[in-house]
Amino acid sequence: VTIPVEKVAGPGRKNKAEFQWSEEHAPEDFHERLFELEDRGELIVQRVSGDCVEVPVKYGRTKKVPIGNTWHHKSCGQCGHIPGYSTAIFWVNRKLGIEYEDPRDQTSCTAWNYYASATSNAAAQASVALRNFAAAYESGNFPIIHCGTSFGHYKEVRAELLAHDKLREEVRAVMDALGKPLVLPEEMVHYSEWFYAMRHEIAKHQVRSFDGISVTVHPACHYYKLVEGDAIYDPEVYGGQRTAVVTSLVQALGAEVRDYSTWFDCCGFGFRHILVQRDFTRSFATQRKIKRMKEEADPDVTLTHDTGCVTTLDKSQFAARAQDPEFATIPVLSEAQFAALAMGAHPYLVCQLHWHAADYKPLLEKMGIDHERAWAQFEEATARLERGEQQYLTWEDTDV
Amino acid sequence: MSATTLSTPVRSDSAAYKLGTTYPDVPIEEKERLFAEVKADERYSDYLYGCYECGICVAACPSARYYDFSPRRIAQAAAREDAELIYQQMQEDIWECSQCFSCLRCPRGNNPGGIITIMREVAVTNGLQSAKQALRGYTRIIYKIMSTGTQVSPDMLQADAFPDWGPNVKEVSDKLAVWRRALPPDTHHTTTTGWEVSTKTLVELYLIWHKTGALDMIAELDASLHSLLEEVMEDLLDEEGYELT
Numbered sequence: 001v002t003i004p005v006e007k008v009a010g011p012g013r014k015n016k017a018e019f020q021w022s023e024e025h026a027p028e029d030f031h032e033r034l035f036e037l038e039d040r041g042e043l044i045v046q047r048v049s050g051d052c053v054e055v056p057v058k059y060g061r062t063k064k065v066p067i068g069n070t071w072h073h074k075s076c077g078q079c080g081h082i083p084g085y086s087t088a089i090f091w092v093n094r095k096l097g098i099e100y101e102d103p104r105d106q107t108s109c110t111a112w113n114y115y116a117s118a119t120s121n122a123a124a125q126a127s128v129a130l131r132n133f134a135a136a137y138e139s140g141n142f143p144i145i146h147c148g149t150s151f152g153h154y155k156e157v158r159a160e161l162l163a164h165d166k167l168r169e170e171v172r173a174v175m176d177a178l179g180k181p182l183v184l185p186e187e188m189v190h191y192s193e194w195f196y197a198m199r200h201e202i203a204k205h206q207v208r209s210f211d212g213i214s215v216t217v218h219p220a221c222h223y224y225k226l227v228e229g230d231a232i233y234d235p236e237v238y239g240g241q242r243t244a245v246v247t248s249l250v251q252a253l254g255a256e257v258r259d260y261s262t263w264f265d266c267c268g269f270g271f272r273h274i275l276v277q278r279d280f281t282r283s284f285a286t287q288r289k290i291k292r293m294k295e296e297a298d299p300d301v302t303l304t305h306d307t308g309c310v311t312t313l314d315k316s317q318f319a320a321r322a323q324d325p326e327f328a329t330i331p332v333l334s335e336a337q338f339a340a341l342a343m344g345a346h347p348y349l350v351c352q353l354h355w356h357a358a359d360y361k362p363l364l365e366k367m368g369i370d371h372e373r374a375w376a377q378f379e380e381a382t383a384r385l386e387r388g389e390q391q392y393l394t395w396e397d398t399d400v
Numbered sequence: 401m402s403a404t405t406l407s408t409p410v411r412s413d414s415a416a417y418k419l420g421t422t423y424p425d426v427p428i429e430e431k432e433r434l435f436a437e438v439k440a441d442e443r444y445s446d447y448l449y450g451c452y453e454c455g456i457c458v459a460a461c462p463s464a465r466y467y468d469f470s471p472r473r474i475a476q477a478a479a480r481e482d483a484e485l486i487y488q489q490m491q492e493d494i495w496e497c498s499q500c501f502s503c504l505r506c507p508r509g510n511n512p513g514g515i516i517t518i519m520r521e522v523a524v525t526n527g528l529q530s531a532k533q534a535l536r537g538y539t540r541i542i543y544k545i546m547s548t549g550t551q552v553s554p555d556m557l558q559a560d561a562f563p564d565w566g567p568n569v570k571e572v573s574d575k576l577a578v579w580r581r582a583l584p585p586d587t588h589h590t591t592t593t594g595w596e597v598s599t600k601t602l603v604e605l606y607l608i609w610h611k612t613g614a615l616d617m618i619a620e621l622d623a624s625l626h627s628l629l630e631e632v633m634e635d636l637l638d639e640e641g642y643e644l645t
Contacts, residue, residue, distance in 0.1 A: 119614070122443060385582060
């Protein structure tokens with residue numbers, strides 16, 4: 001793949017005539033080893049079957065992203081603290097008429113805890129991953145992973161299992177005890193890759209114009225830094241030099257992506273730090289990310305595609321504002337919530353923005369959403385629950 | 401681990417020193433034993449290929465900006481097999497790492513963050529002071545993930561636990577039960593877990609913690625947490641007809 005230099009942003013790149021993926025520096029394609037182990041009868045490879053979209057990944061390779069019959073591997077941080085994140089993912093699927101499964105036979109990947117405390121080991125982490133993959137396989141649906149850390153960790157687990165015979169044997173013994181087969185999916189698929197693959201279809205269903213909405217994008221570390229080859233890189237987006245997820249969707253929806261210098265920096269989540277040492281997290285998130293974005297790009301919203309990043313960038317701003325009234329905040333959403341809003345989703349009944357901390361109301365106003373009316377509708381719906389007229393709200397209740 | 405009464409070798413310019421952290425010095429043989437445990441991990445050889453000393457990992461590292469911490473020092477100490485320095489890092493440095501893996505930008509293909517993951521595991525398994533100190537206040541999270549299969553739950557959003565997240569936390573906490581019932585996916589109506597996890601799934605998870613030794617790792621870190629987890633897991637496994645051998 002040759003990429004014209006004008007596609008490559010940044011003054012440092014202007015002295016280059018062109019950019020080419022280097023086969024010489026490309027890591028091995030994991031598929032070869034995966035299928036070799038399948039041929040030897042060591043494991044089952046769950047294939048991407050049915051409709052899928054072939055998307056570009058690093059080094060000019062491609063990856064198959066299934067459209068439907070997906071098994072949604074949820075994120076504990078999303079479901080627990082930012083529930084509009086997972087709800088928006090499901091809502092967009094439903095709006096596009098796509099069949100999916102939201103399983104109860106699923107645990108967290110447990111990697112947040114592992115990266116925070118190391119109170120686990122390689123065999124346990126791989127067993128947790130393979131138990132979930134076996135559950136997806138048994139359901140007949142293909143796993144699609146909501147959390148960036150789960151996605152990155154599972155890519156790590158895959159690499160370790162393919163490389164180390166002893167680890168594979170340890171995990172096989174555990175799976176045998178559970179009565180489950182050793183299954184690895186043909187592709188590890190993150191939900192933001194599904195949104196990349198479906199971005200034009202999503203744009204066809206857009207009912208709110210995002211013309212005039214400016215966006216900064218924070219790419220999630222564990223999505224593209226862990227097992228770096230296996231992430232979407234599109235020559236048409238950043239000249240293929242940064243991951244194209246999130247940005248490509250924003251462009252498809254007609255909003256303006258604005259750049260800033262610290263895009264490569266992590267958000268400051270830190271796994272352990274966000275829970276018990278937040279002075280670091282707050283400082284990094286506000287000084288290295290939010291403040292830089294504001295000074296260099298002044299966006300209406302910043303979008304990202306991972307649990308920890310939304311949490312960190314959103315929640316860290318209150319203390320910075322309390323300490324400095326001049327600190328300018330930026331609303332933080334996942335691109336799934338952004339896409340859902342474009343498709344007409346309710347900001348509270350679907351996107352659950354009342355769980356977010358940074359002020360998002362100016363953004364809604366710019367999108368042409370009457371947030372006061374929307375909040376009144378949400379309160380009316382929850383009043384029905386409190387009066388006992390309904391036990392739960394359903395998807396039907398989101399169409400108001 | 402056999403601790404001695406030698407004075408604490410904390411560097412006077414380190415964060416650990418400023419925080420008044422102390423830990424026991426141990427004989428060199430003990431330091432070498434701990435390093436041997438790190439090296440024995442199957443992943444270790446995938447994570448270390450030597451070091452150019454270029455500092456790209458440090459430039460990319462968020463923790464290096466705010467702590468006296470350097471992923472380059474971690475890779476170099478490991479490459480030199482400096483057991484003395486590695487012990488010091490296990491006591492003073494490794495818990496500063498953000499585990500973001502920005503250091504994977506290394507042109508040699510080193511993975512300092514991965515080496516740290518292994519060093520942390522060894523610190524936990526051996527009950528090192530740094531692990532106990534770094535994870536003080538964190539044990540409720542370990543309990544949550546190991547006992548429920550989801551790491552953070554809605555009911556953890558309490559104003560006194562997250563005062564720096566602003567008044568929104570209190571509002572969520574006050575309205576939690578009804579706001580969870582207002583979520584359209586029917587797996588999301590829970591307050592003590594991120595989503596509804598089936599009993600069968602939980603049984604399988606408990607078996608994994610038992611069979612891989614992950615539960616045993618907690619014993620060195622926090623004996624009472626270990627007992628509590630063991631009891632919770634054994635009760636469910638017993639109820640569901642599983643006998644641990």
